[in-house]
Amino acid sequence: MEWEPVIGLEIHVQLLTRSKIFSGASTAYGAPPNTQACAIDLGMPGTLPVLNEAAVRLAVKFGLAVEAEIARRSVFARKNYFYPDLPKGYQISQYELPVVGKGHLTIHLDGREKRIGITRAHLEEDAGKSLHEDFHGLTGIDLNRAGTPLLEIVSEPDLRSPEEAVAYMKKLHQLVVWLGICDGNMQEGSFRCDANVSVRPLGERAFGTRTEIKNVNSFRFVERAIQFEIERQIRVLESGGTVVQETRLYDADRDETRPMRTKEEAFDYRYFPDPDLLPLVISEDFIEEVRRELPELPEARYRRFIEQYGLKPYDAEVLTATRALSDYFEAVVRQAACDPKLCANWVMVELSGALNRAGLEIDQSPVDADRLAGLLRRIADGTISGKIAKQVFELMWDSGKDADTLIEEKGLKQITDAGAIEKIIDEIIAANPKQVAQYRAGKEKLFGFFVGQVMKATQGKANPQQVNALLKEKLQGGG
Amino acid sequence: MHTKTLAELAQGLKRREFSSRELTQHFLDRIRRHDGTLNAFITVTPERALADADAADVALDRGEGGPLTGIPLAQKDIFCTDGIRTTCGSRMLDNFPPPYDATVVARLAQAGTVLLGKLNMDEFAMGSSNETSYYGPVRNPWNTDCVPGGSSGGSAAAVAAGLTPAATGTDTGGSIRQPAAFCGITGLKPTYGRVSRWGMIAFASSLDQGGPMARSAEDCAMLLQAMAGFDPKDSTSVDRPVPDYGAALDRDLRGIRIGLPEEYFADLDPAMAQVLEAAMAEYRRLGVEFKAVSLPNIGLSVPAYYVIAPSECSSNLARYDGVRYGYRCRDPRDLEDLYLRTRAEGFGAEVKRRILIGTYALSAGYYDAYYLKAQKIRRLIADDFRRAFQEVDALLGPTTPTPAFRLGEKTGDPIAMYLSDIYTIAVNLAGLPGMSVPAGFIDGRPVGMQLIGDYFAEDRLLNIAHRYQRETDWHRRLPPEFA
Structure with missing residues (x-):
C-alpha cells in the first residue's frame, strides 16, 4: 500500500524583546544562572504579571506578514502543570483566543510552490531550564529564560513530506529573522520545533493517529525525526498494528524517536483564563501602526527580483535568503548600474564564497556594496576582465581600498589598445x-x-x- | 490613646500632645500585655515600629507630614513586607521574608505610618473563623471563647482590642466585613481594582481585594485615601482618579435611596432583623428613603463562589512546591516526593480541601459544568446588582447571619462555615464595594450591618456609614476586658 504522510509543525519563536513578556527582567542570553530572573519570574508570592507591549507588537507584525487575522481581543490563560523550571506551577499562554488567527506561508520546493496554512499563533512565556549535568544526581534550575516571550506558531496539517516540513520551517525561520522579531539562533533555542506526524493510505481523507515529536532543534534533525517517524508508523500499520497517540522524543545520536508519554498519561493542563491579566485588546490604530513598520517581505522581494532584474528563480531565492543579503544585492545593483545578473553572480559566488570561507555574515563583509559595485563597474566598462576582477576583489578584501585605486596601483588596467x-x-x-x-x-x-x-x-x-x-x-x- | 480614632490621634500628633514614639510604645505595650490572650499578631516588629515612629516625629516636629504621619498600623500577614517575614498564616511561608513591599504596604509607609507588626489570619485567607491559621486561632476580644471571624481575624481583633488603631485586611468572600462585624469594628472592601494587589499574596485573584479595617468610617476613609489608586504593577488595578474620601463624609443623606434586598431579609434571624430595623430607623431620621429590591440570583453566590475561588486558588498555590522558597520537606527522595511531602506538610487541611475542589472543577470534562457555569452565574449576580443600582444609591443588609460563633463550633462542618459568608460573597463576585458597620449587639456580641455600593462608590458608602456613626456609638464601644 502507498502511504501519505501528514505533518503539522508547532514552532516556538523567541521574540526579540529587551525585557520579558510579563516582567522587566532582561532577556539577554548567556548570563550566569538565575541572575536575570526577578521576583515575578521566580513566581514569588504576591507578584503579578504585566504584559510587555513590545511582545504584542512583534506578534502582530508576524500576523500581518502571514496575512492572518489579528484578534482585536485575545485572552491569556493559565496552563497548569508542575515542573521545577516552571516557577508558578502554570505557564501563562493563550488558549481559546490567540492573538493571531488563520494565515498562510508559501514554500518553494523543487521548482513547485505550495501554500501552507497557519492555524494560529499565540503569545506565551517560556519556562526556565533544568540542568541535569554537573549536579551529582541533583538537578540545577536556571530561571533566566523563564518569562522570555514566545510566539507559538501552529501550522495546518498541510505538509506531506519531511522535505516540505523542512522547507516550511526554513521559510518561517527566514521570515521571523527578516521581520526582526527573532534572532533565529537555534543553538540557543530561539527557534524550536515540535512536529505532529501521521500517515494514511494515499487517497484517504481522514487523518491517521498522530504522534507528536517534541523539541527538535535543527532543520536536519526535523527532517530525520519526521522521516524516522513516518517509516516507524508505516511499519507498525503494515504489520497490522495501530499507531498510539503519544508524545515522542527524537534522539539524534541514535537517529530514532522514543515514546515519552501516551495520551492516557498526557497532562490535564486545566486551562482557564488568567485572572491576573485583562483580555488583550488591540486597536485598529495599533495594527495600522505595525503595518506601516512592515518591511518588504521575502516572498514579495523574491518575486520582484525575478521580475525587475530578470533573475532565475533559484538565484532570486538565494539572494532573498536573508534581508541583509537581499539589501546588499540591491545596493550593488543600484550603484553598479550594470547587468543585475553580473551583480547576482558576484554576490552569490565570489562574495558569498569569501564570506563562507571567513565565517562572516553579510553585514560583516569587509567589502561593502559600494566597493563591490565599483569593481563591477570596471568589469562592465571593460577596464578589467572578469579574471582580473577576482584578483582585485581579493585585494579589496584584504586592503579596504576601492577597485579603482587598486587597478591603478597594481597596473591591472586591461590592455585594449x-x-x-x-x-x-x-x-x-x-x-x-x-x-x-x-x-x-x-x-x-x-x-x-x-x-x-x-x-x-x-x-x-x-x-x-x-x-x-x-x-x-x-x-x-x-x- | 488606644480609644481614639485616627483623626483624633492625627490631631494629637500634629499638635505634639504626644509623640509618635510615645503612641507607638503605648500600642507595643498593649500588644505585649494582651496578645498572649488574643493571638492577633504573628509577628511584632518593635524595632521597625520605633524607627518608623522616630522618623515620623522628625517630620512632625518640622510641621511636615500628612494626616497619617506617625500613626501606628498593623498589616495583615498576607501583605508582603520587605525583609519582614510574611507567612500568610501558613507553615508553607513560615520562613519567607519577601524582598519587596506590597503596594499597600509601600503606600502606607509613604504616608508616614508606623508598622507595628503582621496580623494573624486564616491560612492563605481561606477560612471564616481564623481557625485555619498555622499560628493558632485568634480570639474575639468581646468573648474570648468566640472566633473573631476570618480570614482577617487578627486585624479585626487587634483593632477591636486597641492593640492597633487600624489595620489592613483583605476580602475575597467577606474576609474584611465578616470579622469586622464579629469584632464590632468598621471594615471596607473596596471595588475590585481600586486597591493594588501587588505584593498581596493571592488566594483567588479575581475576587481578592485589600481594604481598611478601623474603628470608624472616617478612619477607613483616611486609610483608603492612602491605599487606593492605580498601580502599573497590577494589571487589574483601575486607572481612575481617587476621590477625596474625607470631603465626602459629611454629605447630607436627605433624598438618598437605600435598597433592601428581599433575599437578605427573608430568613433573617429575628435578633439580627431587630438590629437592622433600628439602624434603618436612624437612617430614616437622616432623610434616607428605603426601597425593597430583589437580587434573584443571589442564592447561587455561595456555590458559584466555592467553584471560582478554589479553582483560582488551586492554580495560585501551585507555586508553593518547595523548589525556590518557603517550606521544603526534609530529605526528599526525588522530585515527586519533594512535591508531595512539601505540600502535604506545608499546607493545612482547609487549603488542601480547596486545592482539591479547584483542581477537580478545572479538570478536562468538568470545566464547562463547573468553572464556566460558575462564571455565568457570576455575571447574572453582577447583573442583579446593576439593576438594583439603577434604582437605589446603596444596599443595606446584614453582614453575617449571626454574631460570632464559638471556637471549634463549625470546624467540623465546612459547609456551615462557608455559609457564615452567605451575605458577603455576592459582593466579591460582582466586584462591588461593601462595608460592615457596627450596628448593635446580640447576646453581648457585636453585629454589623452591611452597606453595598455601586462600582467605585466608596465615597458614598463611607458617607452613609459616617453619618450613621455621627448618630450612634456602637463603633465607640470597647470590649471590657481590653478597655
Whole structure:
C-alpha cells in the first residue's frame, strides 16, 4: 500500500524583546544562572504579571506578514502543570483566543510552490531550564529564560513530506529573522520545533493517529525525526498494528524517536483564563501602526527580483535568503548600474564564497556594496576582465581600498589598445614557429596555448575578446 | 490613646500632645500585655515600629507630614513586607521574608505610618473563623471563647482590642466585613481594582481585594485615601482618579435611596432583623428613603463562589512546591516526593480541601459544568446588582447571619462555615464595594450591618456609614476586658 504522510509543525519563536513578556527582567542570553530572573519570574508570592507591549507588537507584525487575522481581543490563560523550571506551577499562554488567527506561508520546493496554512499563533512565556549535568544526581534550575516571550506558531496539517516540513520551517525561520522579531539562533533555542506526524493510505481523507515529536532543534534533525517517524508508523500499520497517540522524543545520536508519554498519561493542563491579566485588546490604530513598520517581505522581494532584474528563480531565492543579503544585492545593483545578473553572480559566488570561507555574515563583509559595485563597474566598462576582477576583489578584501585605486596601483588596467596587443601577438608568433606550424596544419586546440602566452606576457591584462580576434586573424593570416 | 480614632490621634500628633514614639510604645505595650490572650499578631516588629515612629516625629516636629504621619498600623500577614517575614498564616511561608513591599504596604509607609507588626489570619485567607491559621486561632476580644471571624481575624481583633488603631485586611468572600462585624469594628472592601494587589499574596485573584479595617468610617476613609489608586504593577488595578474620601463624609443623606434586598431579609434571624430595623430607623431620621429590591440570583453566590475561588486558588498555590522558597520537606527522595511531602506538610487541611475542589472543577470534562457555569452565574449576580443600582444609591443588609460563633463550633462542618459568608460573597463576585458597620449587639456580641455600593462608590458608602456613626456609638464601644 502507498502511504501519505501528514505533518503539522508547532514552532516556538523567541521574540526579540529587551525585557520579558510579563516582567522587566532582561532577556539577554548567556548570563550566569538565575541572575536575570526577578521576583515575578521566580513566581514569588504576591507578584503579578504585566504584559510587555513590545511582545504584542512583534506578534502582530508576524500576523500581518502571514496575512492572518489579528484578534482585536485575545485572552491569556493559565496552563497548569508542575515542573521545577516552571516557577508558578502554570505557564501563562493563550488558549481559546490567540492573538493571531488563520494565515498562510508559501514554500518553494523543487521548482513547485505550495501554500501552507497557519492555524494560529499565540503569545506565551517560556519556562526556565533544568540542568541535569554537573549536579551529582541533583538537578540545577536556571530561571533566566523563564518569562522570555514566545510566539507559538501552529501550522495546518498541510505538509506531506519531511522535505516540505523542512522547507516550511526554513521559510518561517527566514521570515521571523527578516521581520526582526527573532534572532533565529537555534543553538540557543530561539527557534524550536515540535512536529505532529501521521500517515494514511494515499487517497484517504481522514487523518491517521498522530504522534507528536517534541523539541527538535535543527532543520536536519526535523527532517530525520519526521522521516524516522513516518517509516516507524508505516511499519507498525503494515504489520497490522495501530499507531498510539503519544508524545515522542527524537534522539539524534541514535537517529530514532522514543515514546515519552501516551495520551492516557498526557497532562490535564486545566486551562482557564488568567485572572491576573485583562483580555488583550488591540486597536485598529495599533495594527495600522505595525503595518506601516512592515518591511518588504521575502516572498514579495523574491518575486520582484525575478521580475525587475530578470533573475532565475533559484538565484532570486538565494539572494532573498536573508534581508541583509537581499539589501546588499540591491545596493550593488543600484550603484553598479550594470547587468543585475553580473551583480547576482558576484554576490552569490565570489562574495558569498569569501564570506563562507571567513565565517562572516553579510553585514560583516569587509567589502561593502559600494566597493563591490565599483569593481563591477570596471568589469562592465571593460577596464578589467572578469579574471582580473577576482584578483582585485581579493585585494579589496584584504586592503579596504576601492577597485579603482587598486587597478591603478597594481597596473591591472586591461590592455585594449589593438596595436599593443598586435605587437605582443607578433612577438609570440615569432617566438613559437613550431606551434604556429602545427596550428596551421590543423591542430586547432593549440589556440589556447597562444591565448595563454599572450595573457602571460600581459599578466592577464589583455582584453580577452580582442586577443581572441587578433590571434585568429594573425594565425590564419600567416597561412 | 488606644480609644481614639485616627483623626483624633492625627490631631494629637500634629499638635505634639504626644509623640509618635510615645503612641507607638503605648500600642507595643498593649500588644505585649494582651496578645498572649488574643493571638492577633504573628509577628511584632518593635524595632521597625520605633524607627518608623522616630522618623515620623522628625517630620512632625518640622510641621511636615500628612494626616497619617506617625500613626501606628498593623498589616495583615498576607501583605508582603520587605525583609519582614510574611507567612500568610501558613507553615508553607513560615520562613519567607519577601524582598519587596506590597503596594499597600509601600503606600502606607509613604504616608508616614508606623508598622507595628503582621496580623494573624486564616491560612492563605481561606477560612471564616481564623481557625485555619498555622499560628493558632485568634480570639474575639468581646468573648474570648468566640472566633473573631476570618480570614482577617487578627486585624479585626487587634483593632477591636486597641492593640492597633487600624489595620489592613483583605476580602475575597467577606474576609474584611465578616470579622469586622464579629469584632464590632468598621471594615471596607473596596471595588475590585481600586486597591493594588501587588505584593498581596493571592488566594483567588479575581475576587481578592485589600481594604481598611478601623474603628470608624472616617478612619477607613483616611486609610483608603492612602491605599487606593492605580498601580502599573497590577494589571487589574483601575486607572481612575481617587476621590477625596474625607470631603465626602459629611454629605447630607436627605433624598438618598437605600435598597433592601428581599433575599437578605427573608430568613433573617429575628435578633439580627431587630438590629437592622433600628439602624434603618436612624437612617430614616437622616432623610434616607428605603426601597425593597430583589437580587434573584443571589442564592447561587455561595456555590458559584466555592467553584471560582478554589479553582483560582488551586492554580495560585501551585507555586508553593518547595523548589525556590518557603517550606521544603526534609530529605526528599526525588522530585515527586519533594512535591508531595512539601505540600502535604506545608499546607493545612482547609487549603488542601480547596486545592482539591479547584483542581477537580478545572479538570478536562468538568470545566464547562463547573468553572464556566460558575462564571455565568457570576455575571447574572453582577447583573442583579446593576439593576438594583439603577434604582437605589446603596444596599443595606446584614453582614453575617449571626454574631460570632464559638471556637471549634463549625470546624467540623465546612459547609456551615462557608455559609457564615452567605451575605458577603455576592459582593466579591460582582466586584462591588461593601462595608460592615457596627450596628448593635446580640447576646453581648457585636453585629454589623452591611452597606453595598455601586462600582467605585466608596465615597458614598463611607458617607452613609459616617453619618450613621455621627448618630450612634456602637463603633465607640470597647470590649471590657481590653478597655
